[in-house]
Amino acid sequence: MFMTKSELRKHIRSEKKRIGEERLLELSERVVDHLEQHPDFLYARTVLLYYSLPDEVSTHALLLKYASLKTILLPVVVGDDLQLRVYQPELMQKGAFGIMEPRGEVFCDYDNIDLAVIPGMAFDKDGRRLGRGRGYYDRILPLIPCKKMGLCFPFQFFDNIPTETHDISVDEVVF
Numbered sequence: 001m002f003m004t005k006s007e008l009r010k011h012i013r014s015e016k017k018r019i020g021e022e023r024l025l026e027l028s029e030r031v032v033d034h035l036e037q038h039p040d041f042l043y044a045r046t047v048l049l050y051y052s053l054p055d056e057v058s059t060h061a062l063l064l065k066y067a068s069l070k071t072i073l074l075p076v077v078v079g080d081d082l083q084l085r086v087y088q089p090e091l092m093q094k095g096a097f098g099i100m101e102p103r104g105e106v107f108c109d110y111d112n113i114d115l116a117v118i119p120g121m122a123f124d125k126d127g128r129r130l131g132r133g134r135g136y137y138d139r140i141l142p143l144i145p146c147k148k149m150g151l152c153f154p155f156q157f158f159d160n161i162p163t164e165t166h167d168i169s170v171d172e173v174v175f
Contacts, residue, residue, distance in 0.1 A: 005162050007131055012121050015053045015155050027153050028058035035064070035117065035174050040147055044114035046071040048084060048144065051092075051100045056119045057151045063087060073113065075136070078099040082140045084108070116141065116148045118170055123150040124161045127169040141168040149174055 016024065035041050047066070051074055052059040066072055072087040077096035086104040095101035118137055122130040129150055131137055141148060150170040157175045 003162070005133070008130060008161060009121050013055075013158055019155075022052055024055065024153065025058055027076065028052075031057045031151060031153065032059070032062050035149075035151060037047065038149075039148065039175060040115050040172075041117075046073065046113050046115075048073045048075070048113055048116040048118075049077060050117070050119050052119065053099065057153060059117075059151075064089060067160055073107050074102045075140070077136065080136075080139075081135045084110075084140075110144045113144055113146045116144050116146055117151050118148055120150050120152055120156070120170075122156050122158055122161050123152050123170065123173040123175075124158045125162075125173075127171060127173060128159050128161050128163045128172055129167060130163065131167075135166070136165055138168045147171050151175075166171070 041047070046063040047070055049059055049063060049072055050056070051063065063072060067087060067089055073084045074087045076085050077099070084107040085102040086107055087102050088104045091103040092100045093103055118129065118141070120129040120131055127150070148170040150173040152173065152175050154175045157173060
């Protein structure tokens with residue numbers, strides 16, 4: 001369907017604009033409901049999530065809801081890499097690329113993460129993931145041995161997407 005990663009990213013950005021932020025928020029509620037009902041999420045004690053951008057599945061309410069029930073980790077951009085920090089709602093600040101990031105303690109005990117919930121521009125039925133193109137998640141995910149779950153809108157899920165050998169796949173996709 002799409003020959004290159006850039007063509008697919010362009011298509012997804014166009015779809016997001018066409019659908020609009022209000023409808024994306026409505027779609028987010030359904031996707032987040034699916035995540036919350038998933039056994040891997042229910043039983044996870046330590047979860048890597050992400051602080052969503054306006055065009056991603058919204059995680060803001062989810063973060064607040066589970067902040068006192070689970071150890072929630074969020075990524076922080078540090079140079080060319082992601083660093084994980086413990087999420088505390090009162091310790092958020094605007095970081096790289098205008099994304100809200102936690103100022104809490106650094107978390108390096110990757111073996112104790114039960115579930116990693118990862119955003120993406122697109123996913124396919126085999127768990128292949130297309131990110132925004134900077135490779136942040138591709139560098140950190142190999143260090144995290146837990147189940148990796150992609151989170152996306154239904155229109156971001158395809159039978160097959162273009163990837164390269166360095167692209168890290170997820171184990172399952174929730175949409």
